[in-house]
Amino acid sequence: MSAFLTTIAAGLQGNHTDVLNLSVDQVSLQFFSSLRSYFPWLDRFLAVVLPVAILLTGLWQHVSRIYTLTSGVQKSLLSHLTVPGSHELNKLVCSHLSKQGFGQNPRSVQLAPYDTASKDSNGLNYLPAPTTDAWFKFNGTWLKFTRKDVQTPNNNFHPFLHETPGVPDPDVTLSCFSLTGNVKPIRDFLDHLKQEAKGEKHTTRIIRIIPGQGGYGGFGTRSVYKPARKLDSVAMDASKKSEMVTTMTDFIASENWYADQGIPWRIGYLFYGPPGTGKTSIATAIAGHFNIPLVIVSLAQPGMNDTTLQQVFDDLLPPNCVCLLEDIDSAGIGREGTAKPADEDSDNNPSDPRTTALMSRPVKPKPGVSLAGLLNAIDGAASHEGRILVCTTNSPNSLDPALLRPGRIDMKILFGNASAEVTESLFRHIYKDISGERTSPDVAQMGRRFAASIPEKQVTPAEIQNFLLPHRTDPSKALDGVEAWVKDMLASKKQSGNVASFEGQI
Structure with a gap:
């Protein structure tokens, strides 16, 4: 490299007495002349590569113009x-x-x-x-x-x-x-x-709201498609089921009527009763029956508050869906208490400086969903049309009357412990094959005997189903063992203090 630089310097000094007066062109010419003499193979390399580079550059420009032209035509x-x-x-x-x-x-x-x-x-x-x-x-x-x-x-x-x-x-x-x-x-x-x-195969889209990892501490959704559950697979009072399905069918078919009357096209149901009585199951079956999505919202999950609940109702719920608010009593949404008058409490004397200081402090908002936040989400102006709201609770008497007024909750349905009718219906449903035919010619008679063996309003449909499933291929074995199972079940309930029937009225 030093020899190469010496050659360049000698060439420049040999042609000009004052190197500082050299132009850029002169220096460049001397540089490339020295480069060619120092690297004799460079001429052959440039003779091959330079034409190819010029050709490829021209070809690329031509192809780019064609691509731009065709892309524009395609977009148009x-x-x-x-x-x-x-x-x-x-x-x-x-x-x-x-x-x-x-x-x-x-x-x-x-x-x-x-x-x-x-x-x-x-x-x-x-x-x-x-x-x-x-x-x-x-x-x-x-x-x-x-x-x-x-x-x-x-x-x-x-x-x-x-x-x-x-x-x-x-x-x-x-x-x-x-x-x-x-x-x-x-x-x-x-x-x-x-x-x-x-x-x-008829399926139901079930959308569950779950905590997300995105901005604002928001919630995401997880969808799953499951085989649609049939209404007759849910054991409940036949008259209640028929009335519920009739009102929902009429509601879904009445979109134009609601619009003409200026009434929001929404309807709400409250399913109340002890656990295991089919409240969530019937909501799933309703979604499958009407071929609409089921959106499950838990008010008690971490991160759910008035703001996020409102966003869920505004932005997530499809126009036609069943929105299931599970166990709304578990979210701490009870009856709104009334403030105690100051003159009834000597510790809250307004003239007391300590009381004045306490009252001047900012009130820390209560975490979770409030009653006001839930009401705003249910019947807010931005709520979607065509929505079937289903609220479930195990403790209906703890709910505030404002939540249960018509327009928010239009129908209240008790899901109590199993009656003889529900028990027999469940037995007959378990012992039929996929095509709907009975597995035994006398299964109807066995169902009546089975229902007579279980005291009414003492056990839930879920408990009865759990007993039948191990014997799903042998109804005779289920009938033979039901009395012993009932005895053990009632004894267990009595010991745990949970033997009374649920007949709550709201």
């Missing part, structure tokens, strides 16, 4: 329809692409965090990974599938419209060629998916 001809990550059709589209091998690009996949229709032999679910593009055909029309990852900063994080806590579910964009902007092929594809889903 493509019509788009976006399916939000919170919409149930998002899952159906991804599941369809999974079954079809992701169109023409099956190279990028991910494990699905929820149930899909496509599972491999190991029971794993696969979906197109975020940032996946694929073309596929439907009814002879090419459609483009795009699923891009959602990059959301924490300060703008929306904690309610996604499936995995802290990770928003990517939106899906479907595109088709159209000169007029018509998206009918895409609508036909989505309608096909909905009909296909209905034609398969």
Whole structure:
């Protein structure tokens, strides 16, 4: 390297007496001249590489212009329809692409965090990974599938419209060629998916609110699709069940009437009674019967307060759904107490300086959901239409009357311990095969005998079912053992102080 620099310096000094007066061009010319003399192979290298580099540069510019032109033409001809990550059709589209091998690009996949229709032999679910593009055909029309990852900063994080806590579910964009902007092929594809889903085994989408990891300490959702539960699988008084289903059917079919009357299209039910009497089960069966999602909200879970509950009702609940508020009494929402007058308490004398100091302190808000917060969420102006609200409680008398007034709670249904009718119905339901036929010709008579062996209003339907399940293939064995089981059960209840029937009235 020192010899190379010496050659450059000598060349410059040999041609000019004053090196400081040299121009940039002169210095560059001498530098490259010395470089070629010092590296004789450089001429051959440049003779080969330089033309190729110039050719590739020109080709790249040409290809870039063509790509820009075709992209612009494609964008002008493509019509788009976006399916939000919170919409149930998002899952159906991804599941369809999974079954079809992701169109023409099956190279990028991910494990699905929820149930899909496509599972491999190991029971794993696969979906197109975020940032996946694929073309596929439907009814002879090419459609483009795009699923891009959602990059959301924490300060703008929306904690309610996604499936995995802290990770928003990517939106899906479907595109088709159209000169007029018509998206009918895409609508036909989505309608096909909905009909296909209905034609398969009837399922119910159950959405559970769970604490999330995103901004604002928000909540996320977890969805699971389960086989729809039939109404006749829930043992309860037949007249109550019939009245409830009739009112719900009329409610669902009366959207236009509610709109004409200016009445919010919402309805509320209170299911009350001891644990194990079918309150949650019937809510699940209702959602399956009307083919609408079931959203389960627990008011007692950590992080749930007035603000987050309002956001759940405003942003999460689908327009048509069953919203199940489980065990609202367990959240500490009781009757609103009235303040004790100051003149009745000598310790709260307003003239006492200590009392004045205490009253001037800011009141620390009570954690959790308050009664006012719950009422605002239930019948607030932003509450979704078409919602069936179901509240469950084991302690109805502890609830404030404001929560139970018509417009919030329109029907109160007692789920008590099993009557003879409920017991017989449960027995007959257990001992029938999948097609609905009886497994034994005299199972109806056995059911009546079984119901007569159990004292009315003393045990819950869940307890009876737990007794029957081990004998689900042998009704005779269940009938033979029921008396001993009842004796032990009542003795256990008496010992624990829980033998009285539940006949609470509110």
